[in-house]
Amino acid sequence: MATFTFVTVLFLTLFSSVLVTSAPAAFQPRQDSASVGGLFIPTLRNPDYHRNGRAAYAKALAKWGIKVPERLANHLSLVDNKQTGFVWATHEYPDKEYLSLIGYGTPQQTLLVDLDTGSADTWVVTPGTYAPTAENTHNTSLVKDRPSYDPAKSSTAKYVPGAVWKITYGDDSTASGDVWTDVLNVGGVSLSDATIETATLISYSLFYDNQLSGLLGLAYNLHSQVTPAKPNVLSGLMDVLDKKLFAVDLHWHADDGSYRFGAVDTSAFIPSTSPSAVDGLEYIPLLDHSRFWSINFTSIYVQGDPVKYQSSWASIVDTGTSIIMMPDDIAEAYYKSVPGSQKDAYDMWEYPCNGSTLPDFTFGFGDNAFEVTIPGKYMNYSVSTNLNHPDVVTGFCTGSLQGDFGNGVNILGDPFLKVVYAVFDVGGSRIGFATKHLK
Numbered sequence: 001m002a003t004f005t006f007v008t009v010l011f012l013t014l015f016s017s018v019l020v021t022s023a024p025a026a027f028q029p030r031q032d033s034a035s036v037g038g039l040f041i042p043t044l045r046n047p048d049y050h051r052n053g054r055a056a057y058a059k060a061l062a063k064w065g066i067k068v069p070e071r072l073a074n075h076l077s078l079v080d081n082k083q084t085g086f087v088w089a090t091h092e093y094p095d096k097e098y099l100s101l102i103g104y105g106t107p108q109q110t111l112l113v114d115l116d117t118g119s120a121d122t123w124v125v126t127p128g129t130y131a132p133t134a135e136n137t138h139n140t141s142l143v144k145d146r147p148s149y150d151p152a153k154s155s156t157a158k159y160v161p162g163a164v165w166k167i168t169y170g171d172d173s174t175a176s177g178d179v180w181t182d183v184l185n186v187g188g189v190s191l192s193d194a195t196i197e198t199a200t201l202i203s204y205s206l207f208y209d210n211q212l213s214g215l216l217g218l219a220y221n222l223h224s225q226v227t228p229a230k231p232n233v234l235s236g237l238m239d240v241l242d243k244k245l246f247a248v249d250l251h252w253h254a255d256d257g258s259y260r261f262g263a264v265d266t267s268a269f270i271p272s273t274s275p276s277a278v279d280g281l282e283y284i285p286l287l288d289h290s291r292f293w294s295i296n297f298t299s300i301y302v303q304g305d306p307v308k309y310q311s312s313w314a315s316i317v318d319t320g321t322s323i324i325m326m327p328d329d330i331a332e333a334y335y336k337s338v339p340g341s342q343k344d345a346y347d348m349w350e351y352p353c354n355g356s357t358l359p360d361f362t363f364g365f366g367d368n369a370f371e372v373t374i375p376g377k378y379m380n381y382s383v384s385t386n387l388n389h390p391d392v393v394t395g396f397c398t399g400s401l402q403g404d405f406g407n408g409v410n411i412l413g414d415p416f417l418k419v420v421y422a423v424f425d426v427g428g429s430r431i432g433f434a435t436k437h438l439k
Contacts, residue, residue, distance in 0.1 A: 038241070038263025039187025043098035043250065044112070051382035053398025056322045057348055063118065063321065066407045072346040098250065098257060102216055103185030104196065105154025111213035115259055116320030117248075117293050117424065118411075120222040121165065122184070122233045123175070123197040124149040124214030130201065148213060149198065156192070157182040165197045165225045175202040179226055184233060186216075187261060189240060195230040218246070218319070220426065222291040234426070237261055244427030248319060252378055252418045252439055269421035269434035274369055281423055281432035282370040293317040293424060295431055297412075299364030302334050303376070309333065310364075313410055317422065317431060321413035323381060328403035334361060334379075335399065342396075347405070350384050350396040361401065363416070365433070372433060378415050 058068045099112040104124065111124060125148045151157035163179035177200035184194035199214075216233060217224065224232045238244045241262035249268050250257040264279070271280025284295040295317065299310045313327070331349055335341040337359050341351040351358070358376035365372070384396040400415040423432035 036260065036263050036265045036267075038243070038247075039189050039237075039261040041100045041102075041115070041187045041259040041261070043100055043257035043259070044255065053323075053350075053382040053384065054346060054348060056381065057398075057402050060321050060323050060325055060402075060411065060413070061405070064316075064325075064407075064409045064411065066405060066409060069346065069405070072348075099212060100216075100259065103183075103190075104149045105151070105182045106156040107154075108183075108185055109149055109154070111149060113214045113216050114212060114320060115216050115218060116318070117218045117220075118316065118318035118320040119215060119217035120219040120224045120232045120234070121167070121197055121215065121217045121226075122195065122224075123165075123177075123199060123217075125202075126150060126177075126198045126200075129177075129199045149196070151180050151182065151198065154182055158193070160195075160230070162228070163230065164227055167225050175199055177201065179230065184236075186233075186237060187259075191233070191236045191240070194233055194236055195224070195226060197224070197226060215320075218424070220286065220290055220293050220424070220429075238426050245423055245425040248417060248422045248424065249436070250319070250414060250418045254439065264423055265421075269436045272370065272434055276366065276369065278432070281421075281434050282365065283423075283425070283428070283430045283432045284365050286429045286431070287314055290429075293431055295365070297363045297365050298367070299362075299371075300330060300333075301362040301364070301371075302337055303359035303361070304337050305333070305359075315410035315412050317412045317417070317424075319414065319417060321411045323411075323413050324401045324415050325404050325409060325411040325413070326401060327408070327410065328406060331401055331403040334359070334401055341399075344384065344396070348402055349399045351399065353383060353395060353397040356397075358399070363412075370433070372416070372420055372435065374415055374419050375438065378418060 054072065058072055061068050100115050101110050102113050103110050113124070127148055127150055129148070151159070158181045160179040160181060164176065165179060166174065166176035168174050177198045180196045180198060181193040182196050184191045184196065218234050223229055237246075243262050243264075245264070246259060246261040247264050247268075248257075248259055249265070264281075266280060269280065271277070272282050274282065276282060287294045287296065293316060294314055296312050296314055298312055299308055301308045309330070313330075335349045335351065338351045338356050340356055341349060344350050358379045360373050360376050361379060362371050362373040364370070379400045381398045381400040384394045384398050404410065419435070419438060421434045421436050425432060
């Protein structure tokens, strides 16, 4: 895979808030039914979640520093005279399917956040978060009366003088703010003096998901955007765990996934019996000098294709990206087996919703003895809409696999993670995979 210059970015859907002293009615937390140990955090399905393939693709490109093609950006934007520039018209498409409850401060302020292995920042909105527009001055909060993390209401919050953070996205939008330390409760364990980035200024276009309050970054070895540098939350978590790892168990169209820090739930996967397996898991080493959870996969196979493609592709495993992004030739190899598939006006792969069956997609790892197969039904992302009338469907569907516009950025996002039990081993610099029973 070609090397690339990474523009540090975060996911775009971080910017509306829920602050409660107990879980919101729509998000009642699930109890850990097994005595497995570690810190258990259930994933909760976002009731506002709405799939939009074009928006998801644009956000994936922007997150990973790839310039969003102008035609696609223009389609997803509108010019509003009340604003200072383009605004992504995706406020009706919150696309973080799974959120988790994390506690901030004393007394605890419980926020719904995105746990993201593609970021190192822990960032939340506050009552003072604003976006500059013609009608919104520095004195007007975007959050207003909606609850959010409020350091003034926490007896343990400490402002860090001189510390700031700023993030620039691939679509040229930005977010920045102040830095505090406070108690952070993750799965029942409290971290004192955790670094929390509070948003002061954000691009107006970033403020639309009515359930999401922020992000908790879980990147492997990436520094946060705080200046001067401060320890990130993942390093603090690893300091209090006996096992320096966390496991991710996402499920397809279901509300029973989880993150577990410091332990592995062996009842959640099908143990591998191969000689290379360790405790039922197939471990893939991280690439040298990885900042992210970067590994190689060594083969792909498309159901029905007589050819099994073999090489070595570096790829980032990212819970914060909702699609799979691969080299353009791999995407083409997949869709050529789908009758009626085509690229739309924005270079995105789509196919007829009726009469087309997506093939299974298989990745091989290591010496190809371990393979992960994504069922075809998992490879559909959303229905496509009319370019000029977004409420009108076209009869085509957008696939979960898309090309990378030749940028050499391969991302194994949520569709991949929904078919495996994944162990992110910080101490061992590796990721362990096992298959699991699928729905």
